[in-house]
Amino acid sequence: MSNAKDIRGQIKSIKNTQKITKAMEMVAASKMRRAQNNMREGRPYADNILRVAAHLASANTEGDHPFLTEREEIKKVGYVVVSTDRGLCGGLNINLFKKLLKHIRHQQEQGREVEGSVFGRKGAGFLSRIGVPLMSSVEGYGDQPALHELVGGIQSMIQAFREGKIDKVYLVSNVFVNTMTQEPRILQLLPASIGAEQAEMPNHSWDYVYEPQVYSLLGMIAERYTESLVKQAVAENIACEMSARMIAMKNASDNAGGLIDELQLKYNKARQAAITQELTEIVAGAAAV
Numbered sequence: 001m002s003n004a005k006d007i008r009g010q011i012k013s014i015k016n017t018q019k020i021t022k023a024m025e026m027v028a029a030s031k032m033r034r035a036q037n038n039m040r041e042g043r044p045y046a047d048n049i050l051r052v053a054a055h056l057a058s059a060n061t062e063g064d065h066p067f068l069t070e071r072e073e074i075k076k077v078g079y080v081v082v083s084t085d086r087g088l089c090g091g092l093n094i095n096l097f098k099k100l101l102k103h104i105r106h107q108q109e110q111g112r113e114v115e116g117s118v119f120g121r122k123g124a125g126f127l128s129r130i131g132v133p134l135m136s137s138v139e140g141y142g143d144q145p146a147l148h149e150l151v152g153g154i155q156s157m158i159q160a161f162r163e164g165k166i167d168k169v170y171l172v173s174n175v176f177v178n179t180m181t182q183e184p185r186i187l188q189l190l191p192a193s194i195g196a197e198q199a200e201m202p203n204h205s206w207d208y209v210y211e212p213q214v215y216s217l218l219g220m221i222a223e224r225y226t227e228s229l230v231k232q233a234v235a236e237n238i239a240c241e242m243s244a245r246m247i248a249m250k251n252a253s254d255n256a257g258g259l260i261d262e263l264q265l266k267y268n269k270a271r272q273a274a275i276t277q278e279l280t281e282i283v284a285g286a287a288a289v
Contacts, residue, residue: 004270011263018256024088025249031143032179032242038144039176039235046228053192053225056218065215067222068191071167076113078135078157078166079104080189080230082173082237083123085140089241090248092174093122096184100172101130103186115166117157119150119234135160143238147231154230158223161190173233174240180247182240189229192222 057068081100083093104114117136118124124137138153160166169190174182 004267004274007263007267007270011260011267014256014260014263018253018260021249021252021256025246025253028242028246028249032239032246035143035235035239035242036176039232039239042228042232042235046225046232049221049225049228053218053221056214056221065218065222066162066191067219067226070191074110074112074167076115076166077107078160078169078190079114079116079127079132080154080157080169080171081116081118081120081123081127082171082230082233083118083120083126084237084241085121086241087122088248089244092182092240092244093126096172096174097123097126099184099186100126103170103172104130104132115160117153119153119230119237141234143242145234147227150231150234151227154227158190158226171229171233174237176236176239176243179243182244187229189226192225 057065079100081096083096087093107114114132115135116123116127116132118127118134119138119141121139124134124139127134136153136156138150141149157166157169161169168188171185171187171189173185173187175185177183
């Protein structure tokens, strides 16, 4: 019965693991609903601030703002990478890093330097492994981070762009499509693409008197718009993380159930073989007597 005992121990171990994965699935499902609500609540702000920035850009008569103007020569590119702090969320981070690595290699082939600002431990570890220097790193921001907890991670990149140390900035994050689908996305963050074609402009054309001047106000609004994009990207990534973890834990629980069924069948066969062997030995002993 030694073989049967080993199989029984494996079944017990897998059942314990299955209990953990089911508990993690339920926790992720609960957090996913809150994360989706936070994500949806942030979308109107991002849309409205884009509309305000587009209106200011159309009213600006003092020349192109640096935050909105493409530079002729691109020497250095910055990446704001939004990843997770924890694993056990399927291929969410892997798919994002594959797309990011391809984009970075393309920039390096053109002779451009790259630098990153990271949200999440997984992203910091990945950029360190491929040799990309980090300008800033924000870790442990939780499931409902406030804007002031995230601004520090993007301000250094904005300042570097303002001073001309970085010529273009990309935002790398996951986009929440639905519970089953999360897509990696690379969006140009700076120079910002702000215009009437990006925002739903109203049909009326009112004229305003701005104080301070439109040019300086546009810079402040463009900075707030950039911060809102990062905040929304973090919120969407959290929703993606919870959805991916829930699905991964459900698959793990289902796989554990299938493995338990297979081991249970092996255990029954091993136990039956042991009983048959004992009966054979008893019958052979009786016949010898």
